[in-house]
Amino acid sequence: MSVDRTTPEPPAARDPETLVARLRAAGCVFAEDEAALLLEAAVMDVELLETLVARRVAGEPLEHVLGWAEFAGRRWSVGAGVFVPRRRTELMVAAALALPAPATMLDLCCGCGAVGGAVLLGLRAAGADAVLHASDVEHAAVAHARRNLGPLGAAVHQGDLLAVVPTMLRGRVDLLLCNAPYVPTGAITAMPPEARDHEPAVALDGGADGLDVLRRVVASAPDWLAPGGSLLFEVGTDQVDGATALVEAHGLRAAVVTDEDPDADDATGGTVVVATLGAR
The missing domain is CATH 1.10.8 (Helicase, Ruva Protein; domain 3)
Known part of the structure; x- marks a missing residue:
């Protein structure tokens, strides 16, 4: 048998x-x-x-399971404990590429580096190029950002916002990208479990009104931007008034870019504030 x-x-x-x-x-x-x-x-x-x-x-995010996230037409390395770039943030890339081509770029709260990397690749596709520096406070995010951005020639720094950025960039940044956390603390519990339970809180929690990190970035931006340079960041639609008032209070000119796609929803339709420094 x-x-x-x-x-x-x-x-x-x-x-x-x-x-x-x-x-x-x-x-x-x-x-x-x-x-x-x-x-x-x-x-x-x-x-x-x-x-x-x-x-x-x-319940793990699909992107963490696969080891990559699709963003702006490219796969970017991500993994456990790393913020997954959202489709709606592709609007920030488009808004950046609509500005005059920068010579020097800085990507704060860079996560896996997808936003800065996508802008850099877009510039190169258009026949331009730029120096790109990026920073994030999370060790896991920095590891993936270096994996994504290293082959593009970018430098990635680990630490809190501008504290780890080379001081030689002060006053020379043409394009400052910052996909900062902007979810109000009280709204974190209502987020999908994939984000709430698997992405770092520091990448989600923006404080009581969602603008705590952005207040720090906007306050520092005039010292780091070159004349005519712009800071771009994403906010929720109910935060636009507060964000633009913040920008103008620090001597920057504010413009708001929204997704014009009539089919855009919360997942795909972004809102980007463009804060531009005038001539010194």
Whole structure:
């Protein structure tokens, strides 16, 4: 009598339909798309696929599970404990590329480096180039930012905002990008668990009104911007008045850029404040 000693395949390996069903049961809205990406990531490795699916079903962000996030048409390295760049922030990239081409760029609260990197690549595609420096306080974010931006020739610094930026950049920054946290502290608990439970609080929590970090950045910006240089940052629609008043109080000219796509929603429709320094 023969005995079948074949190890049963884990559920995720049986077929795509089973995988989609598991993801959908876990609350994944785009289960079919996620299943295709997980199958691609596993490259026919049944055990790896089951590990990835189990992590996703347990609630980890898909981007952390895959090891990359798509932003501005490119895949950027991310991982556990790293803020995942949002689609709506692509508006900041577009707004930056609509300005005169900068010679020197600085990306604060850079996370994985996707925003500054996307602007730099956009400049190069248009036949321009720039020096890019970036900084973030989170060790994990800096590790991924260096992985993403190092090949582009950018320098990434770890520490609090401008405290770790080379002083030689003071007064010379043509474009200052800052995707600072702007979620009010009281609203953190209402965020999706993927963000609330898996992204660092320092990348989400903007204080009582969401503008605490931005107050520090805006107050310092005039000393770091070159004449005619601009600071770009993202806010919620209900924060625009407070943000523009803050900008103008520090002697900067404020403009607001919004997504003109009629189908834009909270996930895709951003609001960007452009704060420009006049001639000294």
